[in-house]
Amino acid sequence: MSDQLEEDFVNHTTDWINDDTFCQPPHDPEFYNNPYALYRQLHEKPGPVFWQDYQLWCLAGFDAVSSALKDRRFARLPPLDVSASPTPSHLTDFAQVEQHSLLQLEPPDHTRLRKRVNRAFVARQIDSMAPDIEKLVNQCIDEFVDAGETDLLTSLATPVPVTVIAQLLGVPVELKDDLLRWSHDMVKVYTLTQTHEQEVTANQSANEFRACLVDLITHKRQHPGDDLLSLLASSEDVDTVLTDAEIVSVAVLLLNAGHEATVHQFGNLVNTLLTEQCAPRGGFGDLATAKKVINEGLRYDAPLHLFTRYAQVDIEFSSGVTLAKGEQIALLLGAANRDPKRFAEPNRFWPDRPDGDHVSLGAGIHFCIGAALTALELRIMCDTLFKRLPSLELIETPRYRNLFHFHGLETLNVSW
Numbered sequence: 001m002s003d004q005l006e007e008d009f010v011n012h013t014t015d016w017i018n019d020d021t022f023c024q025p026p027h028d029p030e031f032y033n034n035p036y037a038l039y040r041q042l043h044e045k046p047g048p049v050f051w052q053d054y055q056l057w058c059l060a061g062f063d064a065v066s067s068a069l070k071d072r073r074f075a076r077l078p079p080l081d082v083s084a085s086p087t088p089s090h091l092t093d094f095a096q097v098e099q100h101s102l103l104q105l106e107p108p109d110h111t112r113l114r115k116r117v118n119r120a121f122v123a124r125q126i127d128s129m130a131p132d133i134e135k136l137v138n139q140c141i142d143e144f145v146d147a148g149e150t151d152l153l154t155s156l157a158t159p160v161p162v163t164v165i166a167q168l169l170g171v172p173v174e175l176k177d178d179l180l181r182w183s184h185d186m187v188k189v190y191t192l193t194q195t196h197e198q199e200v201t202a203n204q205s206a207n208e209f210r211a212c213l214v215d216l217i218t219h220k221r222q223h224p225g226d227d228l229l230s231l232l233a234s235s236e237d238v239d240t241v242l243t244d245a246e247i248v249s250v251a252v253l254l255l256n257a258g259h260e261a262t263v264h265q266f267g268n269l270v271n272t273l274l275t276e277q278c279a280p281r282g283g284f285g286d287l288a289t290a291k292k293v294i295n296e297g298l299r300y301d302a303p304l305h306l307f308t309r310y311a312q313v314d315i316e317f318s319s320g321v322t323l324a325k326g327e328q329i330a331l332l333l334g335a336a337n338r339d340p341k342r343f344a345e346p347n348r349f350w351p352d353r354p355d356g357d358h359v360s361l362g363a364g365i366h367f368c369i370g371a372a373l374t375a376l377e378l379r380i381m382c383d384t385l386f387k388r389l390p391s392l393e394l395i396e397t398p399r400y401r402n403l404f405h406f407h408g409l410e411t412l413n414v415s416w
């Protein structure tokens with residue numbers, strides 16, 4: 001770990017109200033630029049800690065987070081007999097689009113929908129996308145290579161994942177700018193700190209997104225192609241026929257989840273590779289090395305740090321804290337990945353570590369469906385970039401965006 005980071009850990013002060021309750025404003029720049037300083041303090045506490053600003057109990061340890069992700073007593077939705085808070089009228093379109101999202105479902109509906117979507121994400125299907133992804137990455141690099149410098153987030157990280165997921169779904173690539181706008185607007189609603197105005201914009205974007213997809217689904221039924229929307233819209237398998245509303249929810253989730261996190265993971269990984277001494281930049285051509293570097297990058301600086309779960313029954317922790325049925329708890333994925341009880345030298349980027357693992361892609365029934373696709377995209381983007389621009393270096397130290405949940409950089413300005 002760099003001396004500067006070590007100093008940040010020591011200097012960071014969190015306001016502890018008592019042994020298990022703390023204040024940490026999520027918009028504090030010192031915090032969102034380096035949430036790991038807080039996590040280090042959380043790891044010293046024995047059980048769940050209460051985050052006053054979010055009014056949420058949190059789990060930060062690796063074992064606790066990874067067990068909760070797999071434990072059916074914690075679910076993404078409130079228990080059936082505990083009524084969820086009603087949808088505010090300015091968010092009805094957003095809620096409608098979300099209604100059948102895999103992330104809003106539990107078995108048996110989740111199982112039925114996931115089985116259908118899984119077909120497009122089998123390894124063979126994903127691997128066959130490699131030549132197209134490589135071509136796309138090279139085209140993006142061609143556009144900026146003569147300039148001598150670029151913001152990699154804008155020129156490479158943003159166009160690649162959205163184009164790949166649009167092609168996979170069969171959404172015309174010309175709609176890329178609309179897709180990005182709708183997605184950026186919608187994901188703000190997951191930050192728990194969004195404004196009313198942002199919610200209104202997200203609702204409008206959800207409405208436009210749905211209208212566009214409904215037209216496309218109608219078209220795919222008449223003219224099916226070799227894409228995921230056509231597959232989802234077909235009725236060849238009567239056991240798993242999907243409604244239009246279900247297809248819309250699946251497509252929106254794939255587009256939103258499919259590019260936002262990949263954009264920021266690419267930024268975080270390249271920043272790490274350019275900052276950390278001894279980080280391998282040239283090993284992405286070798287599959288085994290690439291896998292280790294990408295997995296360690298996901299552990300070391302993940303793009304998604306907080307997911308919530310509802311207790312389905314009263315749950316008592318060994319520290320004495322009880323989570324009441326229907327209460328929410330935050331799972332701090334970014335903290336779990338740096339747990340000193342699980343990882344030797346947790347604050348060191350160490351691709352060859354003997355204890356490699358992470359929870360950045362979740363676990364259990366909601367485990368990320370795009371895990372293989374994201375690994376493929378990251379490998380091809382890094383491999384092509386470092387092969388074509390081996391002298392790549394940072395122009396300035398990048399800063400993180402003011403969005404704790406979506407831990408990603410504002411810009412990644414590099415030269416070569």
Ligand code: HEM
Nearest residue numbers: 102103257258261262265307360361362366368369370374
């Ligand atoms: C670095 C990139 C990515 C990260 C860090 C990431 C992370 C995650 C995490 C943590 C979850 C579980 C959420 C929970 O349990 O509450 C998840 C689920 C999901 N992810 Fe990803 N993801 C990434 C890329 C992708 C891509 C490329 C796609 C699609 C093309 C995708 C699609 C999904 C879907 C559909 C789910 C919901 C699965 C379900 O509920 O069954 N993700 N992802």
